Amino acid sequence: MTAGAKKKTKSENLEIGWQLRLYVAGQTPKSLTAFANLKRICEEHLEGKFSIEVVDLLVNPQLADGDQILAIPTLVRKLPEPIKKIIGDLSNTERVLVGLDIKPLA
Amino acid sequence: MAKTNKHVKQLEALQKCPTGIKGLDEITGGGLPQGRPTLVCGGTGCGKTLLTMEFLIRGATEFGEPGVYISFEEKTEELTKNFASLGFDLNALAVDKKIVLNYIHIDRSEIEETGEYDLEGLFIRIGHAIDSIGAKRVALDTVEALFSGFSNEVILRAELRRLFGFLKLKGVTAVITGEQGEKSLTRFGLEEYVADCVIFLNHKVDQQIATRRMRIVKYRGSAHGTNEYPFLIDEQGFSVMPISSIGLDHAASSERVSSGIPRLDTMLGEKGYFRGSSILVTGTAGTGKSSMAAHFIDAACRRGERCLYFAFEESRNQIIRNMRSIGIDLEQWVNKGLLEFRNSRPSLYGLEMHLVTMHKAIEAFKPTIVVVDPISNLVAAASEMEVKSMLSRLIDFLKMKGITAFCTDLTSVVSSLERTDIGISSLMDTWLLLQVIEGSGERNRGLYILKSRGMEHSNQVREYRLTDNGAILQDVYVGSGGVLTGAGRVAQEAKEKGETLERNQEIERKQRDIERRKAVIEAQIEALRTSFEAEKDDLERAIAREKLHQQVLSEESQSMARSRKADKQQPQKGKAIKTGKKVGK
Numbered sequence: 001m002t003a004g005a006k007k008k009t010k011s012e013n014l015e016i017g018w019q020l021r022l023y024v025a026g027q028t029p030k031s032l033t034a035f036a037n038l039k040r041i042c043e044e045h046l047e048g049k050f051s052i053e054v055v056d057l058l059v060n061p062q063l064a065d066g067d068q069i070l071a072i073p074t075l076v077r078k079l080p081e082p083i084k085k086i087i088g089d090l091s092n093t094e095r096v097l098v099g100l101d102i103k104p105l106a
Numbered sequence: 107m108a109k110t111n112k113h114v115k116q117l118e119a120l121q122k123c124p125t126g127i128k129g130l131d132e133i134t135g136g137g138l139p140q141g142r143p144t145l146v147c148g149g150t151g152c153g154k155t156l157l158t159m160e161f162l163i164r165g166a167t168e169f170g171e172p173g174v175y176i177s178f179e180e181k182t183e184e185l186t187k188n189f190a191s192l193g194f195d196l197n198a199l200a201v202d203k204k205i206v207l208n209y210i211h212i213d214r215s216e217i218e219e220t221g222e223y224d225l226e227g228l229f230i231r232i233g234h235a236i237d238s239i240g241a242k243r244v245a246l247d248t249v250e251a252l253f254s255g256f257s258n259e260v261i262l263r264a265e266l267r268r269l270f271g272f273l274k275l276k277g278v279t280a281v282i283t284g285e286q287g288e289k290s291l292t293r294f295g296l297e298e299y300v301a302d303c304v305i306f307l308n309h310k311v312d313q314q315i316a317t318r319r320m321r322i323v324k325y326r327g328s329a330h331g332t333n334e335y336p337f338l339i340d341e342q343g344f345s346v347m348p349i350s351s352i353g354l355d356h357a358a359s360s361e362r363v364s365s366g367i368p369r370l371d372t373m374l375g376e377k378g379y380f381r382g383s384s385i386l387v388t389g390t391a392g393t394g395k396s397s398m399a400a401h402f403i404d405a406a407c408r409r410g411e412r413c414l415y416f417a418f419e420e421s422r423n424q425i426i427r428n429m430r431s432i433g434i435d436l437e438q439w440v441n442k443g444l445l446e447f448r449n450s451r452p453s454l455y456g457l458e459m460h461l462v463t464m465h466k467a468i469e470a471f472k473p474t475i476v477v478v479d480p481i482s483n484l485v486a487a488a489s490e491m492e493v494k495s496m497l498s499r500l501i502d503f504l505k506m507k508g509i510t511a512f513c514t515d516l517t518s519v520v521s522s523l524e525r526t527d528i529g530i531s532s533l534m535d536t537w538l539l540l541q542v543i544e545g546s547g548e549r550n551r552g553l554y555i556l557k558s559r560g561m562e563h564s565n566q567v568r569e570y571r572l573t574d575n576g577a578i579l580q581d582v583y584v585g586s587g588g589v590l591t592g593a594g595r596v597a598q599e600a601k602e603k604g605e606t607l608e609r610n611q612e613i614e615r616k617q618r619d620i621e622r623r624k625a626v627i628e629a630q631i632e633a634l635r636t637s638f639e640a641e642k643d644d645l646e647r648a649i650a651r652e653k654l655h656q657q658v659l660s661e662e663s664q665s666m667a668r669s670r671k672a673d674k675q676q677p678q679k680g681k682a683i684k685t686g687k688k689v690g691k
Contacts (some may be wrong), residue, residue, distance in 0.1 A: 025226040033222075047609050059225060061234035068211045071256065072226035084216060087256075091221035099218030 017049030018042070018100075019079035023064070025057045025072045030089045034073040037090035045102050077101075120327040123171075123243070123279040126164030127157070129346030133322060133331035137304055143270050143280040145300035148307030153318060153339050154283040155180070156192070157307070158245040160343050161281055163194050166204035171242035174206045174235040174278075182207040192343055203239045212255030219257060225265040228252075229272055236276055244273060248283040248488075253294050270299050273363045291323065303327045307419060308334070312489075317456040320346055336458035345462055347499065358382070363475075363510060366401030366500045369579035370538075373555055373564035379536055380560065381474075382508040384501050386531065388515040389540030392570055393551050395514035398538070399477045400429040400436060401577055402512055406475045407439040414473040415447045418483040433575045446471050456583075459498045460484065464500060468509070475578035476504055480514040481530070494530055494553040501533050535559045540570060543591045550591035552580060559619075569595065 006018075024031035035054065042050045049065060057064050057072070069075050071087035077100055086099040122136035131137050138144045138161070146154050177185060182218050186196045199205040208231065236244060249266070256262050273280045282300055284292030291297045297304055304323040309316060310677030319334040339344040362377035369380040378681060381387055383403075389394045403413045417425060425447065426436045439445035448467050468476060478500075484493050497513075504511045513534070531537060537556040542549050551570040553564045568579040569591045569616070582597045583590035 023227060025230060028226075030222050030224070039463035057230045061230045064231045064234070065208070069227035069231070070210065070212065070225055070252070071217075071223045071228075072230075073223060074227060082216075084218070086218040086220055088219050088223040095218060095220040099220065 008074065017079075017104045018046050019051050019053075019056060020100075021067070021076045022075045022076055023055045023057060023072060023076065024054050024065070028072075031073050033089040033091065034075070037093070037096070040073060041090070041093055041096050045097065075100075118168055122328070125161050127160055127344045127346065129335065129337065130320075130344070133333075133335055133346065134303075134325060135322075135330055138279055138281070138419055139325070140279055141274060141277045142170055142301045142302040142549075143273055143282055144305065145282050145296055146305045146307065147284040147286055147296070149286040149309060152286075152307040152309040153337075153344065154307060154338055155247050157283045157305075157344055158247055158283055159189060159194070159405070161499070162205060162243050163189075163196075163199065163244050165243045166199055166611075171279075172204050172206075172239045173243035173245065173612065174208065174232070174239070174241045175245045176210060176232060176235070177207045177247050178210050178212065179248060180209070182209045185209075188295070193341060194343075200310055206235045206239055206241065208235050212251055214255055217255065220323050223258075223371075224251075225269070228265075229269065232269075233272075233276065236278060240277055244276075244278045244280040246280065246282045250284055250292070250294050250296065266296070266299050271670060285457060297323075304544060307337075317458055318509075320562070336456075336461075338456075338459050340462070347458060347461060347465075355510065359508060364405045365398075366403075366405030367398070367577050367579060369568065370553075373566070373568065373579070374536070374558055375561040375563055377561075379558075381510055382505060383535035383539070383559070384505065384513065384533060384537045385513040386513050386515060386534040387538045387540060388517050389551075390517055393540035394570060394577065395516070395540060396425065396479055397429065397432055397434075397572055397577055398540075399479055399514060400425075400432070400434050403436065403439070403445060403475065403477060404434045407442070407444045410444070411475060412471060412473040413439070413445045413475040413476045413477065414467060414471050415445065415479065416467075417447055417449045417479050418452050419480060421449055431574075432572050446473075453483075457484060461496050461500060465503065466686075468504070468507070471511060475510045475512065478513045480516050482516040497530050498533055509630045522550040533558075543569075543589065545590065546592065546594035546597075548592045548594070552582065552589075552591065572657065578595065599649055 005065075020038070020042070022035060024034070034066040035052075038052060040053065055063050057069065063069075067074070067083075069076075073087070073089065075096075076085075076089060077084040080101075082103065084099060086096060090096050121140035122134070122138065123132050123140040124137035146157055148154055159175065162175055165171040165173050175185070180188070189196050189467075196205060196207060200207060210231070232244065235241070249269070252262055252266075253259070263396070270280075270282075282296065284294070284296040286306075287293035287295070291304065291306060301324075303325045306321045306323050308319045308321070310319065311317075316336050317341065320337045321334045322330045333434065335346050337344060359381045361381040362379065363376065363381050364371050364378040387398055389395050399415075403415065406413050415425070420428070422440075426440070429436050436445060440447070446467075448464075450460070450463075455463075481493070481497060484496070515530075530637055536556075536558040539554045539556050541552045541554065543552045544550075551572075553570040554566045555565075557563075567581045567582055567584075567589065571578050571580060580595075583595045
């Protein structure tokens with residue numbers, strides 16, 4: 001991800017809201033669970049203000065370097081900045097919300 | 107050994123991946139296990155990163171095996187800069203697709219963990235890097251950083267196990283580094299997973315001098331050196347000094363080289379030292395050890411040989427100046443490129459560093475004679491045992507190369523002169539002892555040959571004198587007055603000379619006496635003979651007179667007989683025959 005791309009999307013920050021990217025490696029159970037969990041959480045808490053991009057590293061391994069991906073699955077919050085990463089199958093909704101700064105710590 | 111194994115049973119024996127690092131391939135018997143992971147562990151700053159990087163670089167440049175360097179700690183730009191200072195151009199290698207540098211950033215603060223995950227992303231990245239250049243070698247430095255990035259240790263450990271399996275599957279020879287733990291080899295127990303080969307690096311500081319050491323903790327399926335091997339890092343990278351790699355199978359030359367002092371050669375069986383032997387000169391301060399070395403060098407340079415002088419006490423210029431005072435011009439040989447000085451303080455760096463710099467200097471200059479002046483000073487840099495081990499390796503190395511080693515050793519006055527401080531006498535082939543002989547208010551130098559292997563040598567002490575025209579050896583006075591040297595010897599010699607002169611005069615006098623007596627006696631004999639002659643004359647005259655008288659008488663009687671007509675006398679027959687016989691005989 002280049003800095004230029006980030007700048008472009010900054011102005012559209014408010015309209016697009018949450019730009020999320022989920023890294024997976026093939027259709028593993030963990031990846032499927034993570035995607036399902038993510039979709040549910042976003043629909044519940046960020047209705048209409050999010051976009052999810054799924055990157056399959058088995059298809060595009062070179063993309064792993066950009067976001068420094070080690071663990072699979074990894075969810076990256078590209079926007080709003082700063083970049084946040086959540087790893088795991090996102091089964092703990094509370095922690096996902098805290099991790100994405102959707103909900104402050106109780 | 108490993109090499110022959112490789113040839114004989116290629117299928118069964120473990121394949122080795124040469125590191126190209128000086129010495130390491132010797133102690134591992136050919137390199138790291140091919141296609142398996144090796145753990146390199148040690149404390150901070152012990153050279154783990156350098157070892158792994160050099161493994162990759164040498165693999166890429168010398169063995170045609172591209173490598174992937176995965177760094178968890180240093181960014182690629184930093185790495186490139188660090189290694190540029192060691193003369194490795196990582197950028198050029200990266201451009202040539204010989205090396206891939208990959209920095210994996212782990213920041214705990216950015217990562218939130220929820221639920222199950224694995225490290226497939228890391229695998230994919232490593233796999234991608236390997237595939238992109240067809241790498242055969244991989245370095246992970248240090249994979250322990252993962253422990254700071256992920257809190258779920260159960261997953262992490264399972265994934266690490268899987269990672270090493272993955273690397274084996276990829277068929278790459280991997281080097282993984284690990285930080286030394288308090289009780290275990292690595293802080294996070296990586297040795298559990300990497301079970302094939304473990305190398306431990308150690309950086310110990312003793313008396314403010316640091317020495318790096320390396321040990322092969324384990325090497326599955328292969329024999330390996332088990333000792334702690336000193337190693338060092340310099341501008342050419344890593345080098346390990348295997349102690350055991352030098353054996354006692356060097357050739358022994360029977361060629362002789364002159365010591366540069368004619369009478370010393372005479373003492374050493376008329377010819378001097380053996381080429382390629384080790385010579386030790388011990389003595390207390392100011393006994394002329396360096397001067398003896400200078401003579402040896404001077405003689406060698408005159409023959410056109412190359413000499414390397416390691417000086418641990420004096421500077422180059424100081425040695426040249428001092429030797430000029432005994433009529434030896436070393437500067438001309440320096441200018442001709444036959445002589446080179448390497449001056450350094452013993453405490454400048456550790457013994458091993460000394461050894462390696464000496465090795466390098468010897469390899470570069472290719473001398474036939476090496477002087478170490480003095481070896482005793484090295485003790486300042488390390489313990490006695492270490493010095494002994496270092497010197498034995500140095501001398502073995504020199505012997506292997508057929509280089510004549512000339513070492514001087516300063517002994518203290520208090521201790522026994524025949525005991526060198528370092529106890530290395532057993533390593534030496536020829537041992538000369540310079541001793542101060544005190545007497546008649548002077549200190550003079552005496553030289554003995556304590557031993558000289560394989561040659562007849564003098565058992566006599568000689569006086570060793572340094573003159574304007576070089577060192578000379580002289581007989582000492584050994585007599586009823588004890589051993590005398592210097593002025594005492596001169597006085598004694600003068601005295602003896604006087605005594606001899608006196609004795610000679612006495613003999614001459616006596617001889618003259620004899621002559622005189624002989625003359626007197628001869629004169630007497632002459633006088634006697636003269637008187638005898640006179641008497642003889644008289645007597646003969648008297649005899650003649652008597653005879654005449656007798657004749658006259660007989661004639662008178664005959665004439666008287668004739669006149670009386672007496673019988674003719676018959677001659678007697680028998681008597682005449684007898685007489686004739688006698689005459690015939």
